[in-house]
Amino acid sequence: MNVKKNSLQEKLKNYEFTYVPSPIKKGKDDIEAMSIIQGQYQDFIVTKTGYLLSMIEISGLNLDLLNPEEQADVFDDYNAFLIATLNEGTGKQQYIDRTTTVNLNSYVLYWKKRYLTVKEQQNQLPKEEQAQLTPLLNLIASYVHYYQELMNSKDMTTKQHLLILSQKIKDKTFTSLEFAKQELNEQIRGITKALNDTLNEYDIHANQLSGAEYKQVLQSMINYTGD
Numbered sequence: 001m002n003v004k005k006n007s008l009q010e011k012l013k014n015y016e017f018t019y020v021p022s023p024i025k026k027g028k029d030d031i032e033a034m035s036i037i038q039g040q041y042q043d044f045i046v047t048k049t050g051y052l053l054s055m056i057e058i059s060g061l062n063l064d065l066l067n068p069e070e071q072a073d074v075f076d077d078y079n080a081f082l083i084a085t086l087n088e089g090t091g092k093q094q095y096i097d098r099t100t101t102v103n104l105n106s107y108v109l110y111w112k113k114r115y116l117t118v119k120e121q122q123n124q125l126p127k128e129e130q131a132q133l134t135p136l137l138n139l140i141a142s143y144v145h146y147y148q149e150l151m152n153s154k155d156m157t158t159k160q161h162l163l164i165l166s167q168k169i170k171d172k173t174f175t176s177l178e179f180a181k182q183e184l185n186e187q188i189r190g191i192t193k194a195l196n197d198t199l200n201e202y203d204i205h206a207n208q209l210s211g212a213e214y215k216q217v218l219q220s221m222i223n224y225t226g227d
Helices: 002-013 068-085 105-124 127-153 174-198 211-221
Strands: 037-041 044-047 051-058 092-101 157-168 206-208
Touching (some): 044 174, 051 174, 068 174, 174 206
Antiparallel strands (some): 051 157
16 A cells, blocks of 8 residues: 555656756856746746746836826826735736837838839839839838838837736646636736726736747847856
8 A cells, every 4th residue: 555655656746846947057058958938838838947927018108298297196006006916816926127129020011011012003004104103112112121220220129018927837737737827817817907997097008918929028038148
């Protein structure tokens, strides 16, 4: 009987999260070795330490459009939200306020599509009339070049406001993973609703990032130089 009990205990140990992050060895460890990320599950990130993570992005607000009293009200309301909601329940939360480059892909894509549309219109004209659309094509091409250069230079930046929510996963079973997902989804719904209700008058919104968007944020935050 004791043999069976010991065997069961050994099997259960295989499902425990035992990973402990170690100090980073500069120039020796690769990104995978340094990262605590195990993988992605739906729109969530699973860590090697046994947590399920989700990220909420909070839209920005142009404070220059507000007077000093209105600015103070925004900060007071947001601080009240943080005090009232964060670190509640069984999960952990982290707030990140970072500077990131503006994503201009949509602008570049728009003008590329516009160029192709005008180019097609030009090709449908009689040959002697096609030159009429050349100035317009050159203008559109200049927009494509401008936005591409601006994006590549990373000179245009914006503030990104993020809330990272986490939920402990009991063990490495699918049942525990699903339970943690349900608990985390409840956190997300509660905090998102509370934030939207609190800052609704300032036209600020909170939305959960998809798994792909979450990975884009993580990728942009990685410092490959190790500094």
